[in-house]
Amino acid sequence: MKKYAIIVAGGSGLRMGSALPKQFLLIHERPVLWYTLNTFLKSFKDVQIILVLPADFYDTGRTICDEIVSQHPILTVVGGETRFLSVQKGLTLVKEQSVIFVHDAVRCLVSPSLIHHCFEEAIRFGSAIPCIESKDSVRILDGSGQRAVERTDVKLVQTPQTFLSEILLKAYQSADKSSFTDDAMVVEASNQPIHLVTGEIENIKITTPLDLAIAEKLLEPSRRAS
């Protein structure tokens, strides 16, 4: 089955202020995004990557791609103002019935084995959404205040969120769902069920200096060789 990976590397980049968006920060002399792209290409030699870039950093992203040799050269497109609009733009480049991964560029610690697992489960169930449990107790705010919920009932959602193309394309064709922060919500809003799979503790989103320090540790050349 054909495979596409839409790597979402930010919308306008405005949320980051004037700083370099996190996906371009260097870890052991390579940008965060470089690790993400390479892990997908290492997982499936025949995957077609569609990289969605912020307009202000299009050239930065394109330069990273041009240094990477792959069977299908990486396609790039400028993103929209929201995650929904960015994924929607990426999906315009999907040309075949396929399995589509949608992945945050800043989750550069994803493993090939999670990518493979999501692929297999999406073929079987139509979708595969990696989640982990919270280690902390959890409270939910609701109209009247807040309440405790069972920790084991709470799933923290990661990417790659993975779908059969017919399901994802249909969900993104309908009205704008810009308020949705992930693809599972978009698909669910089109009345399709969502299949959860077990994610990875290490598959963190690089958003703080602490995260960057963790990634530096986990991506030490000695570890990557093993």
Next chain:
Amino acid sequence: MKKYAIIVAGGSGLRMGSALPKQFLLIHERPVLWYTLNTFLKSFKDVQIILVLPADFYDTGRTICDEIVSQHPILTVVGGETRFLSVQKGLTLVKEQSVIFVHDAVRCLVSPSLIHHCFEEAIRFGSAIPCIESKDSVRILDGSGQRAVERTDVKLVQTPQTFLSEILLKAYQSADKSSFTDDAMVVEASNQPIHLVTGEIENIKITTPLDLAIAEKLLEPSRRAS
């Protein structure tokens, strides 16, 4: 106001199997627990620490305490089978009206400023429960399956959970609530409101090798000196 810090260093330790419980693992040649105890003593010189230890590792914990010089020597007690029973045993050593911190021994990255903030808020509101927001999208399992919830409505609960002694002692006096995984739930079950405060991203629970690697990074001698 008098201050007690109940540091919960595990019940029977059985969940860890045969390995050394995480609170005794070494980071830069010091046990995780050592950092936790020292941060509390650094925060308030007059705090009375009550350390709740697993029976099998009582001597290990006591040795760590004996190396630490403090205004009030650290009190130690053997814990129970559950977190609830362990905290309850710790509370038997509280002798004065006070502010009581209940803290996980494995949260060795807590900062003095968070401890101070919890103290001030507990005096004002009766309780202070540090929480952070999830960076990931969140789904909740319920009877009929699972559903997405607004990420900003989800609070991941940390420690030190901090209370005026009259509130916490009363909550722990009533029937056994062994199924509760934190003190906020116990207090809430006694019909007292809970006050949330902003926690710290770095204030993680050391439970996995990844967490230990993070703590090693954040507790590097060069950082601690700053």
